[in-house]
Amino acid sequence: MERKDKGPEPTEPAGSGPPEPARAPGRGTSRFDKPAHPAPPPTPTSAPTSPPTPTSAPTPPPAPRQPFAFSEADAEKQRGVRRMKATATGLLLFVALVYVLAKWAQHSGLGGWAGYVAAAAEAGMVGAMADWFAVTALFKHPLGIPIPHTAIIPTKKDQLGVSLADFVGENFLSEDVIRARLAPLDLGGRLGAWLADPAHADRVTEELATALRGALTILRDSDVQAVVGEAITRRAESAExxxxxxxxxxxxxxxxxxxxxxxxxxxxxxxxxxxxxxxxxxxxxxxxxxxxxxxxxxxxxxxxxxxxxxxxxxxxxxxxxxxxxxxxxxxxxxxxxxxxxxxxxxxxxxxxxxxxNRPEVQDVIASAWSAVRAMIIAAADDDRSELRLRVRASLISLGTRLATDGRLQRKLEGWVEGAAVYVITTYRSEITSLITDTVAGWDATHTSRKIEAHIGRDLQFIRINGTVVGALVGLLIYTISKAFGA
Structure with a gap:
């Protein structure tokens, strides 16, 4: 505090204008660059100031990585992890206490049983500590010591994302997997039975009408008129x-x-x-x-x-x-x-x-789109329009045929299978890059906490099992050693 009060205040040359705002740490400035107090106003005797020299705006720092949203459900899971950690740690302390008491009983000559209990408790402590180290090393450095190959999730997050993307690409986004998954689904028959229901046909018709209205609303008449006019004119001029x-x-x-x-x-x-x-x-x-x-x-x-x-x-x-x-x-x-x-x-x-090329003809061609657009929108809005009734009837007819015509079912399933295989094989790298890029954009510390909240409770059972299994193995080894006179 003494040093802060007596430290030199940064001054500003006359005529340089207002002080530049302090820059964020980590951009080549120290924490002393920002003045502790505002600079005093110039005295009347000071020289007149010149206009501030325009400077380029500082380059904004890169946007920080966005963490997960830590929801209330995640917080509840994290509390469950803490309870299991306390249970596993309590078991470790229990076997440590048993080991101390067994050793005291063994040295006091209370009986041969003390050696068996001490061996089991000792091996249980070893197993508990080994599994504690293994579980902790997934999320952070044990005891804060930067031991190599620890804090695996925070430090290897991006590599894990790449490995996960490769795993998904090889085992889920392959042609054989897609064909094997689609083959038993009976898409044609199920889709046909679904479409044959008039209620479902009405729903699909309504969705198609909504999509059609939206598409026609988004399109600008001037753009469509220009395209339609040019297409009709070019087509007519090219054809004799x-x-x-x-x-x-x-x-x-x-x-x-x-x-x-x-x-x-x-x-x-x-x-x-x-x-x-x-x-x-x-x-x-x-x-x-x-x-x-x-x-x-x-x-x-x-x-x-x-x-x-x-x-x-x-x-x-x-x-x-x-x-x-x-x-x-x-x-x-x-x-x-x-x-x-x-x-x-x-x-x-x-x-x-x-x-x-006469303007009157071009105007007629351009105005044709407006008439067609208005007609289509009116038909899409009217539940009883000829357009919607025909679409509904066509959907029901298609559904009935699909439900009963095996040849049509196989043809549809072949189209769907071919389209799915094409999309998967063509855009596999783009799909897997979504996983890689998403994982790379996660905050490492927050990601580690999120993953631990979801799987940490099960990992604490590894510590408990390690304690129990270690004690049993230690007891078995001690028993065999005693049996063979070791």
Whole structure:
């Protein structure tokens, strides 16, 4: 205390700004680096201070290893360990007392029995001390003496983790073990019987709907729209559509399916001419020369209109009209050109690219995802939606088939077995590294206490058994020695 009061206070050069916070021990500083009292404020006569020089933030120390949580159950187990330690130690003291009394009786000439008791008690003490040393050496240095190969768990924790990981990898994560464990489980039959129950099918359907809603909620519409739009556009641009269109058109013409479209066009054209006859005549008159009389223009316009109306009416009402045959021949020739004419195919591909690259088409492609997403979410939320009813029915049907179809059961079990073997053999090192890394991250002292709390009670029985067995062995050796006159 005297030295602390009289020790020199660390001072700070003028103009250096506020004192730097004390650094944690173990980072190149001593415990005297931190001032015992705050530095006094500068006097009015001191020189003006300059702004603090910016310094880089100190590197934070590595995070300490996280210990186990020592629960109330662990504390109760630790109390049980203490009770067993007291019992084993009490037994050691008891045989020591017996040894002292037996030796006193032997030297006092109270009888030959004292030698047998002394030998048994002596061997019991040896066994008790040897087992105490062995049990204690697992968790700490006996009597605090750093004897080699003691405190095994704290000092060899990481090596134990590696050995445990290797043991698990060799004896649990092997292909033979996985196949042997999966073979007798009858996964196909059990899964089929479980799914065939409507209540279980409802549960699986609900879980699938929840997962689907969650996935669609997490996805951003803009990202999905961009991906879907790019995928559709790239797919459409990479695939040549002219031959397919030609084959489809050829099939349509051969079946006469285009006649309904021709009928519709003729009907609409006839109706339009009837409603807009004045427009047709005005167009004809507007194109006439200026030197012709107006009544002649009206006469010509009326004649053109009536002939045009008659022509359209005949096409509409006569399936065998020559114009319809011309349309049939045109469509058939166009279908052939789409399949075989290089120029027609090239023009079709250029037209396709122009259509796909139009902003309106891209907007339609992008908006399709929003409509599909809303439709799927609505179906997933509705217990009676067609989607959920079909999924439920499919699950029940699958379960029924699995429960009765041995071939399907074997196929499913083969898939599950193959998937399990693939995962285990492919990711064995990652799985075992989880054990290694987890054990390496444990605090050594706390780990030792945790393990001792769980197995220490049984280890104290080793001390008790060592005392009893040692006494019996000592008694046997002493008896044999006496029998042979040693």
């Amino acid at each position: 559509i002219a031959p397919g269109l030609g084959k489809a058109l050829d099939k349509v013409v051969a079946d006469g399916a285009h006649h309904r479209a021709v009928d519709l066009i003729c009907t609409r054209a006839h109706d339009w001419l009837v409603e807009h006859g004045d427009s047709v005549m005005d167009a004809v008159q507007g194109g006439a020369p200026g030197w012709t009389p107006r009544f002649v223009d009206r006469k010509i316009g009326d004649r053109v209109y009536r002939e045009l109306l008659r022509f359209v009416t005949e096409i509409r009402d006569m399936p065998t009209h020559p114009a319809r045959g011309a349309i049939d021949r045109f469509l058939a020739d166009f279908a052939t050109d789409l399949q075989s004419d290089s120029e027609t195919r090239a023009r079709t591909e250029r037209l396709k690219s122009d259509i796909l």
